[in-house]
Amino acid sequence: MATQYGQGYGEWGDPGSQGAGGRPHRLPAALRAPIEARSWGELCYLLLSLPIGIVMFTYSVTMFSLGAGLLVTFLGIPVLAAALAGCRGFAALERARARGLLGLDVAAPEPLRVKGDGPMAWIGAILKSGTSWRQMLYTVVQFPWAVFSFVVGVVFWTCGWSLLTYPLWFWALPLNGGQNGIQLYGDETHQFYLDNPFEITVTALVGLLITLATPWIVRGLTTVDRLLVYGLLGPSRLATRVVELESDRGVVVDTAAADLRRIERDLHDGAQARLVNLAMDLGLAKEKLTEDPQAAARMVDEAHGEVKTALQELRDLARGIHPAVLTDRGLDAALSAVASRCTVPVQVEVDLPTRPVPAIEGIAYFTVSELLQNVSKHARASRATVDVWRVENRLLLQVTDDGVGGADASGGSGLAGLAGRLDAVDGVLVVDSPVGGPTRITAELPWRA
Incomplete structure (x- = not known):
């Protein structure tokens, strides 16, 4: 049954204008984004992506290279199977991390279909699984993107908050030639420091703009992560379609069985019962035909009415099956x-x-x-x-x-x-x-x- 389509983003939902309990937010989305739990969750996702990506990339490349190199012997096959099994474990971790920090709920892919017993059956199943190879591809593709998004996210976030809070900590900088502030430019003849009230205020305002823009930059970066997780770590479209068709086939079978039971019940309780009574009435009329012709005629007349009723019920039943x-x-x-x-x-x-x-x-x-x-x-x-x-x-x-x-x-x-x-x-x-x-x-x- 379907009345809606599409993939939701879980608990974060839509960044609308309502707060807890459905009350409107007092601050617009642009101003409250830096302090929202969603923004901090997405930042934590980017920060964790780099170390996890290094581990996944190193494992996948090492195991795949080792397995491919050993394919000239039998040992390469179980090594590749172990590599794919590890990638399936990393995929489960990534789905859980996306669910917890990004609010993205991605269903687990279809389980392995192992035909037979023993380790060789399992190795064959995991090597033939397209899902396992997609998950290995994720561990390879995710790493360069994790490096890029980590650098961009950390640079914007630290620069934004550092410049925004500059009025609070600039005095702690060491004196440099009688100047107390950040040096933007300097050579043998010219130096430029951010040390007077106007420059400090402008610096804080620039930091405010960067701070307000950073959550949306991070959100754009994590959108790519969402697409990677959803596209490579979830069930494939073909597998999803197969599950839907299997479910639909079950619905069709159940519906057909219910229709057959309904037809059987209608025949048994309706037309069949009337025809049995009709046969009994005609039998009694036959017995009375010589003894009491008038009573027999009345019984035949009543049987005629029963025949009309039974025919109407049969027509209604036929119309319910498929109308002419x-x-x-x-x-x-x-x-x-x-x-x-x-x-x-x-x-x-x-x-x-x-x-x-x-x-x-x-x-x-x-x-x-x-x-x-x-x-x-x-x-x-x-x-x-x-x-x-x-x-x-x-x-x-x-x-x-x-x-x-x-x-x-x-x-x-x-x-x-x-x-x-x-x-x-x-x-x-x-x-x-x-x-x-x-x-x-x-x-x-x-x-x-």
């Missing part, structure tokens, strides 16, 4: 038929250039059917609308009503199950239903013609 009007005439006619059975007036607008594939068309039909059933049962609305249109390669459905609102797509509700069905075919369900209404539910499906 959908197959013959498409979504416009099928949704108009569904709307006519709703307890409130429904306006249907279908604007499609062509028909999608039957599978997507069927999902769209049943999605609108279920949403209109919710309108009839729960919305207490006076009218509703159904809009269907295509945008590029997506089919969009929107059902709105002027009811009481409060529709919830959380786990356990009918909307949650509907969202799961849509997600199984790469669809999305978005629910906008404030208390008091109106309710607007939008479904998005892939267009497959």
